Amino acid sequence: xxxxxxxxxxxxxxxxxxxxxxxxxxxxxxxxxxxxxxxxxxxxxxxxxxxxxxxxxxxxxxxxxxxxxxxxxxxxxxxxxxxxxxxxxxxxxxxxxxxxxxxxxxxxxxxxxxxxxxxxxxxxxxxxxxxxxxxxxxxxxxxxxxxxxxxxxxxxxxxxxxxxxxxxxxxxxxxxxxxxxxxxxxxxxxxxxxxxxxxxxxxxxxxxxxxxxxxxxxx
Amino acid sequence: xxxxxxxxxxxxxxxxxxxxxxxxxxxxxxxxxxxxxxxxxxxxxxxxxxxxxxxxxxxxxxxxxxxxxxxxxxxxxxxxxxxxxxxxxxxxxxxxxxxxxxxxxxxxxxxxxxxxxxxxxxxxxxxxxxxxxxxxxxxxxxxxxxxxxxxxxxxxxxxxxxxxxxxxxxxxxxxxxxxxxxxxxxxxxxxxxxxxxxxxxxxxxxxxxxxxxxxxxxx
Amino acid sequence: xxxxxxxxxxxxxxxxxxxxxxxxxxxxxxxxxxxxxxxxxxxxxxxxxxxxxxxxxxxxxxxxxxxxxxxxxxxxxxxxxxxxxxxxxxxxxxxxxxxxxxxxxxxxxxxxxxxxxxxxxxxxxxxxxxxxxxxxxxxxxxxxxxxxxxxxxxxxxxxxxxxxxxxxxxxxxxxxxxxxxxxxxxxxxxxxxxxxxxxxxxxxxxxxxxxxxxxxxxx
Amino acid sequence: xxxxxxxxxxxxxxxxxxxxxxxxxxxxxxxxxxxxxxxxxxxxxxxxxxxxxxxxxxxxxxxxxxxxxxxxxxxxxxxxxxxxxxxxxxxxxxxxxxxxxxxxxxxxxxxxxxxxxxxxxxxxxxxxxxxxxxxxxxxxxxxxxxxxxxxxxxxxxxxxxxxxxxxxxxxxxxxxxxxxxxxxxxxxxxxxxxxxxxxxxxxxxxxxxxxxxxxxxxx
DNA sequence: GATGAATGAGATTTCATTCAT
DNA sequence: AATGAATGAAATCTCATTCAT
Numbered sequence: 065x066x067x068x069x070x071x072x073x074x075x076x077x078x079x080x081x082x083x084x085x086x087x088x089x090x091x092x093x094x095x096x097x098x099x100x101x102x103x104x105x106x107x108x109x110x111x112x113x114x115x116x117x118x119x120x121x122x123x124x125x126x127x128x129x130x131x132x133x134x135x136x137x138x139x140x141x142x143x144x145x146x147x148x149x150x151x152x153x154x155x156x157x158x159x160x161x162x163x164x165x166x167x168x169x170x171x172x173x174x175x176x177x178x179x180x181x182x183x184x185x186x187x188x189x190x191x192x193x194x195x196x197x198x199x200x201x202x203x204x205x206x207x208x209x210x211x212x213x214x215x216x217x218x219x220x221x222x223x224x225x226x227x228x229x230x231x232x233x234x235x236x237x238x239x240x241x242x243x244x245x246x247x248x249x250x251x252x253x254x255x256x257x258x259x260x261x262x263x264x265x266x267x268x269x270x271x272x273x274x275x276x277x278x279x280x281x282x283x
Numbered sequence: 284x285x286x287x288x289x290x291x292x293x294x295x296x297x298x299x300x301x302x303x304x305x306x307x308x309x310x311x312x313x314x315x316x317x318x319x320x321x322x323x324x325x326x327x328x329x330x331x332x333x334x335x336x337x338x339x340x341x342x343x344x345x346x347x348x349x350x351x352x353x354x355x356x357x358x359x360x361x362x363x364x365x366x367x368x369x370x371x372x373x374x375x376x377x378x379x380x381x382x383x384x385x386x387x388x389x390x391x392x393x394x395x396x397x398x399x400x401x402x403x404x405x406x407x408x409x410x411x412x413x414x415x416x417x418x419x420x421x422x423x424x425x426x427x428x429x430x431x432x433x434x435x436x437x438x439x440x441x442x443x444x445x446x447x448x449x450x451x452x453x454x455x456x457x458x459x460x461x462x463x464x465x466x467x468x469x470x471x472x473x474x475x476x477x478x479x480x481x482x483x484x485x486x487x488x489x490x491x492x493x494x495x496x497x498x499x500x501x502x
Numbered sequence: 503x504x505x506x507x508x509x510x511x512x513x514x515x516x517x518x519x520x521x522x523x524x525x526x527x528x529x530x531x532x533x534x535x536x537x538x539x540x541x542x543x544x545x546x547x548x549x550x551x552x553x554x555x556x557x558x559x560x561x562x563x564x565x566x567x568x569x570x571x572x573x574x575x576x577x578x579x580x581x582x583x584x585x586x587x588x589x590x591x592x593x594x595x596x597x598x599x600x601x602x603x604x605x606x607x608x609x610x611x612x613x614x615x616x617x618x619x620x621x622x623x624x625x626x627x628x629x630x631x632x633x634x635x636x637x638x639x640x641x642x643x644x645x646x647x648x649x650x651x652x653x654x655x656x657x658x659x660x661x662x663x664x665x666x667x668x669x670x671x672x673x674x675x676x677x678x679x680x681x682x683x684x685x686x687x688x689x690x691x692x693x694x695x696x697x698x699x700x701x702x703x704x705x706x707x708x709x710x711x712x713x714x715x716x717x718x719x720x721x
Numbered sequence: 722x723x724x725x726x727x728x729x730x731x732x733x734x735x736x737x738x739x740x741x742x743x744x745x746x747x748x749x750x751x752x753x754x755x756x757x758x759x760x761x762x763x764x765x766x767x768x769x770x771x772x773x774x775x776x777x778x779x780x781x782x783x784x785x786x787x788x789x790x791x792x793x794x795x796x797x798x799x800x801x802x803x804x805x806x807x808x809x810x811x812x813x814x815x816x817x818x819x820x821x822x823x824x825x826x827x828x829x830x831x832x833x834x835x836x837x838x839x840x841x842x843x844x845x846x847x848x849x850x851x852x853x854x855x856x857x858x859x860x861x862x863x864x865x866x867x868x869x870x871x872x873x874x875x876x877x878x879x880x881x882x883x884x885x886x887x888x889x890x891x892x893x894x895x896x897x898x899x900x901x902x903x904x905x906x907x908x909x910x911x912x913x914x915x916x917x918x919x920x921x922x923x924x925x926x927x928x929x930x931x932x933x934x935x936x937x938x939x940x
Numbered sequence: 941g942a943t944g945a946a947t948g949a950g951a952t953t954t955c956a957t958t959c960a961t
Numbered sequence: 962a963a964t965g966a967a968t969g970a971a972a973t974c975t976c977a978t979t980c981a982t
Contacts, residue, residue, distance in 0.1 A: 069962065092401045095315040099956065109964045120956065149500075179398035181467045182311045182391075194456070208500070215502045219491045225457040226449050226495060234448030237413070238441050248400045272438045276445060280499035281368075281427070283434045288945065319972065328947045333974065507966065530839045534752040537952065547968045552953065587938075610839075617836035619905045620749045632894070646938070653940045657929045663895040664887050664933060672886030675851070676879050687839050710876045714883060718937035719806075719865070721872045726941065756977065766943045777977065
């Protein structure tokens with residue numbers, strides 16, 4: 065957690081720091097991100113950074129919570145909690161895709177974190193994050209079963225892990241592929257890629273995915 | 284590619300180096316892995332390492348190819364290429380799971396690499412790896428359609444990305460979850476976890492997954 | 503350019519660093535000079551050096567500019583810009599000789615740099631330096647022609663290169679020779695050599711050189 | 722001095738080693754030249770190099786003597802020892818220029834050595850080389866005086882140092898300048914530069930220089 | 941005579957963090 | 962609250978040289 069000093073900062077300074085730090089952590093793995101580079105770009109003293117945040121990890125976790133919070137808000141705003149499973153899921157997907165395209169930096173920070181297995185310092189935090197994600201999907205699936213839109217004989221946990229990975233990894237890479245990018249962070253370097261994806265295409269992707277999800281692969 | 288020097292080494296020395304290096308790269312992101320630590324543990328001179336490998340990247344890529352090669356061999360040995368899609372997929376899954384449990388280190392090195400987006404030095408290599416994986420699944424799906432076991436109206440590419448992510452991420456995390464581990468590399472630290480998973484359980488997981496894959500979620 | 507940090511240093515510390523660094527760069531070619539040695543002798547942390555200078559090259563170029571600046575100042579102070587060519591040249595020579603004897607370290611750093619052809623990193627800088635030196639002599643010669651003290655049929659550029667090399671190399675080595683030294687940097691190791699050269703001798707050398715320059719070798 | 726083993730080598734192998742080593746030492750200062758690079762390019766074992774030469778210095782000095790010998794032979798062949806000073810000097814110049822243009826590698830090795838003041842290991846050798854050069858010019862000048870083509874009141878040593886520096890430095894840089902190169906080793910990288918200099922131009926340069934030498938700058 | 945693996949010192953550089961001002 | 966200098970461990974990599982085979 066940032067220290068109080070950070071929140072006492074004039075808003076534009078605070079925003080600037082956040083923005084530059086996001087930039088840094090979005091573009092490389094946690095261990096390669098550099099505080100030195102951040103303070104240099106932000107034009108603040110290195111010592112100041114340590115008045116604002118305990119250490120590198122503290123900063124990163126703050127950014128991560130920020131990003132996760134924004135993403136959650138974005139999704140919650142688009143998803144009708146009362147809707148049946150498939151509708152809600154569709155809405156989640158759409159919101160997720162839009163968020164990633166609109167906020168590539170936030171989205172990359174989250175993804176970077178989730179990939180940071182083996183980063184001792186982040187271990188617990190990542191575990192917690194995964195648990196929350198899983199919980200989100202578990203609830204959806206459970207409700208789907210209760211409402212009768214999902215078969216009763218489905219293992220909730222397994223299904224949750226599966227749909228979660230489909231959204232966070234499979235879908236992301238698929239979109240990147242059809243956009244012509246190669247690695248996941250190409251969106252950061254070539255923001256114009258995102259504009260190639262129009263509403264219709266997004267709708268097409270979602271429909272295809274829903275079809276898979278509903279009926280599986282078998283004829 | 285390692286230099287000839289490396290291959291001229293007595294086998295036990297070569298094995299030892301590989302083993303220790305795998306250990307290093309399995310447990311942390313590429314940028315945090317340390318050649319210094321490796322040579323210290325291996326009891327060889329720093330200069331020697333550079334007689335064997337061009338540089339850090341060269342070493343990592345060698346290990347990665349080694350791991351990928353072993354995994355591929357393992358899977359190919361278990362999968363009947365003539366079988367229909369769902370059978371072949373089942374066999375792939377089983378082989379994949381077994382490989383991960385039997386060779387957690389190799390499996391972690393592969394996973395680490397695939398997560399190393401943003402690692403400039405590895406970019407091209409990772410992209411290539413992803414392409415190959417996708418190709419593998421694409422062919423399976425395509426053949427499945429031709430043989431009539433998969434619906435004709437399914438987008439091959441999308442489906443491939445989805446099943447790929449399910450296997451590489453969703454399934455892995457699910458298994459780890461039921462094993463009681465928390466993060467993906469816990470298997471490295473507590474190898475005894477792997478033994479908790481018996482044949483029956485594995486069969487159960489596979490059956491559940493196949494059900495999802497065949498019929499989707501809908502009743 | 504050194505970072506601001508360096509200029510904020512207490513003067514004696516700054517001087518000490520400069521002095522030790524000059525020592526290091528005066529005595530060996532650029533590529534053999536060692537930052538590690540400098541910090542060890544200066545009793546500062548290696549990291550500190552990188553707070554002061556961007557890198558080795560930055561440090562060297564700073565020292566070089568320092569030395570060149572001091573030499574230029576020294577010479578300008580002794581040379582009457584309005585004087586006719588031969589007077590001005592005589593004054594230049596005298597100032598140059600005195601500078602080299604009084605500041606052997608600075609003088610060696612400059613000479614080392616000018617010899618550092620093939621030092622990729624310094625290439626552009628050296629070229630620039632040579633251009634400036636040439637320009638200095640070209641102007642002198644050109645003015646000499648305009649004032650009628652130099653023959654009109656003389657190729658300015660060629661003459662400039664020639665007098666430049668005579669001063670920077672021929673004269674230096676001659677003086678060293680009569681002082682009993684052997685290589686150009688012997689003055690650094692045996693500073694007492696310099697004292698052997700008295701005013702009269704210097705005057706003699708200059709007169710001889712001027713004679714050559716004015717009338718050439720022919721009777 | 723190379724060991725006997727080196728001279729026992731088949732000629733083409735010996736030539737190849739020499740050629741590649743010349744390449745290495747021509748392009749960078751002694752301390753940056755690398756034996757590792759040489760053996761790699763020559764395709765021989767590192768140990769073999771140490772069967773042929775005592776160490777790096779031994780190799781370099783051999784190359785240097787080789788280059789110096791060739792240059793001397795080249796010059797002696799073109800210079801009539803009985804001719805009067807100015808004729809002999811003219812011939813020397815012409816031969817020197819031609820040698821440098823025809824054998825840029827050899828010429829660069831020599832120049833690199835002469836610039837390697839401060840290179841502890843080479844100190845004595847360089848001193849010796851300079852002495853020999855000086856001796857060469859001293860004799861010329863002395864003979865010139867005896868023959869009456871040079872004024873009697875000229876200091877032989879000073880004049881020798883001056884003409885020596887004019888030829889080895891001033892002239893070289895002048896030629897490079899009009900060829901469009903910037904640093905002395907540009908001739909190595911762009912050999913086509915040399916071809917721009919035709920016979921007539923060379924003659925022009927020599928005439929100009931002789932004029933300076935004979936009559937000095939004064940009208 | 942040839943080989944080439946082994947060595948280890950040493951080079952430059954980066955980094956997160958501390959702390960006196 | 963802000964500063965920014967100081968630190969030193971650690972990283973990657975290069976090199977000349979040795980020596981057993």
